[in-house]
Amino acid sequence: MNSDPPNAVARLRRYASIYAALWRNSVVREMGFKSNFLLWILVELLWFGLQLSFIGVIYLHTDHIASWTKWEVVMLVGASHFIQEIFQAFFLTNCTQLSELIRTGRLDFMLLLPVNVRFLISLRQVDLGGFVNAASGLAIMGYAARQLHLVPSPLQVIAFVLLCFVGILIHYSLMFLLASVAFWTVRAQGIVWGYYSLFNLARMPDEAFQGFFRAFFTFAIPMLLVVNVPVRVLLNRLTSPGQMFLLLGAGAVCFLLSELFWRFSIRHYTSASA
Amino acid sequence: MRKYWHVIKIGFENTLVYRFNFIIRAAFGLVPLLATIYLWRTIYRGQASPVGSYTLPGMISYYLLVTIVDTFTAVNEDDWQIAADIKDGNISQFLLKPINYLTYRLCLFFSGKAIFAAASLLPVGLFIFFLSKYMVAPPDATALGCFVLSTVLTGLLQFFMSYTMALAAFWLLEVSTLIFIIFAFEYIAGGHLFPLNILPPGIEQALNFTPFPYLLFFPVSVYLGQARGAALWQGLGAQAAWTISFYLLARMVWNRGIRKYSAVGG
Numbered sequence: 204m205n206s207d208p209p210n211a212v213a214r215l216r217r218y219a220s221i222y223a224a225l226w227r228n229s230v231v232r233e234m235g236f237k238s239n240f241l242l243w244i245l246v247e248l249l250w251f252g253l254q255l256s257f258i259g260v261i262y263l264h265t266d267h268i269a270s271w272t273k274w275e276v277v278m279l280v281g282a283s284h285f286i287q288e289i290f291q292a293f294f295l296t297n298c299t300q301l302s303e304l305i306r307t308g309r310l311d312f313m314l315l316l317p318v319n320v321r322f323l324i325s326l327r328q329v330d331l332g333g334f335v336n337a338a339s340g341l342a343i344m345g346y347a348a349r350q351l352h353l354v355p356s357p358l359q360v361i362a363f364v365l366l367c368f369v370g371i372l373i374h375y376s377l378m379f380l381l382a383s384v385a386f387w388t389v390r391a392q393g394i395v396w397g398y399y400s401l402f403n404l405a406r407m408p409d410e411a412f413q414g415f416f417r418a419f420f421t422f423a424i425p426m427l428l429v430v431n432v433p434v435r436v437l438l439n440r441l442t443s444p445g446q447m448f449l450l451l452g453a454g455a456v457c458f459l460l461s462e463l464f465w466r467f468s469i470r471h472y473t474s475a476s477a
Numbered sequence: 478m479r480k481y482w483h484v485i486k487i488g489f490e491n492t493l494v495y496r497f498n499f500i501i502r503a504a505f506g507l508v509p510l511l512a513t514i515y516l517w518r519t520i521y522r523g524q525a526s527p528v529g530s531y532t533l534p535g536m537i538s539y540y541l542l543v544t545i546v547d548t549f550t551a552v553n554e555d556d557w558q559i560a561a562d563i564k565d566g567n568i569s570q571f572l573l574k575p576i577n578y579l580t581y582r583l584c585l586f587f588s589g590k591a592i593f594a595a596a597s598l599l600p601v602g603l604f605i606f607f608l609s610k611y612m613v614a615p616p617d618a619t620a621l622g623c624f625v626l627s628t629v630l631t632g633l634l635q636f637f638m639s640y641t642m643a644l645a646a647f648w649l650l651e652v653s654t655l656i657f658i659i660f661a662f663e664y665i666a667g668g669h670l671f672p673l674n675i676l677p678p679g680i681e682q683a684l685n686f687t688p689f690p691y692l693l694f695f696p697v698s699v700y701l702g703q704a705r706g707a708a709l710w711q712g713l714g715a716q717a718a719w720t721i722s723f724y725l726l727a728r729m730v731w732n733r734g735i736r737k738y739s740a741v742g743g
Contacts, residue, residue, distance in 0.1 A: 246654055253661055265523065268516065397502065400509055407516055411512075
């Protein structure tokens, strides 16, 4: 593969223009069903409110979960919503549809296109409602920060945003990995939705858990790092910088694993329709 | 009613195909539940006073019972399938045959739940066994008997409510958002997230005027002996009344919908 600078720039430009076309496509599709688009935003808002009211009810009866106070946990729930919604905007539908692409044989056409197939499958559709909902997560975070009299430094905010991206990368890598199971069995969709239900763990304070459960969801499936680490950075609650490196390392490992598994799968792929 | 036995048999066969998906779903669904239980354990460890009327074993039993009742009664796919049947014009055949669509769907719901419960037996059973040291027993035989009765009513109420909701497909192109919105209310006001009697008393009393507590919370509170004596019979009466009301509403909406129905694509 040629990686001369001018060539790399040309490739980047080409992919950017492909991605822009995919975006246009998504906008047109969403605007075809405007009321539906708005209703889905309402549904997501409702579920977000639901999670917040759970926290509200818990803190009617206690004033701390381990060492986390009410508004710190609200911050965590807000950040978790932000990360989940951005993930949803870019990747969720695309990951869940991989098994359909394989079952219907549409993947075969994609394999013939002169683009990176993983790029195309992962970013085919954009769910615009996700951005609106991500904003509601940020708004709640802002409110919680005011209640805590917290003014994070610019450096903290930058670190937070970067770590959020790593969190989203972890969600995407693991879900894409599970979606790739569809190359072997038609049951992959169940597994993908199963993973999605684990997102519920991400918004809980890591200190609520101990022993094997905590170790498993920190090191094996890093659900307790994805949101907790970025929020700890904002709240000045990082116990050691090691936590940040743990999240970064987890992101790199997850992405690498999903890429290796993807290459392995696609090499063994023998079309469903033939 | 041999024809409906036949429907139940078909339902068994259709659902069995998805048994693996059921097991996966049941198993994965237990992880967030376990996390919630751990969360409560951490809260109880940090303070001396109980939460509402719940001790830690009481609270953990609450979530285990929620899982049990939910496994036996929650509507999984039925509402989507009903809406799809209407949208795709599949219900036309039922209008021509001597078979009642509501009874037909009820049979499918019953067989689907039986298979789902059987498939969940392994993961849910293991889970409850794992936490069995926290599980409290019902106070007496009456409570246990009424728990079973109330769980059956919960199943029927769940079904009739979902059925009525799905019939909105006669008038609306897209019912999935509607179903999700109602589900969100059910999730919080039915007691999935937390026991309703740890809410401020005003809110809890207001909820008792809605059908939501009878979709899950009521049978669990019967098992835990929180509804006793007159309150128990009143609650069961209210649950039966809601169930019958939604049955009648379902039939009324169906009759209206049929008049509007134009068999698109049927």
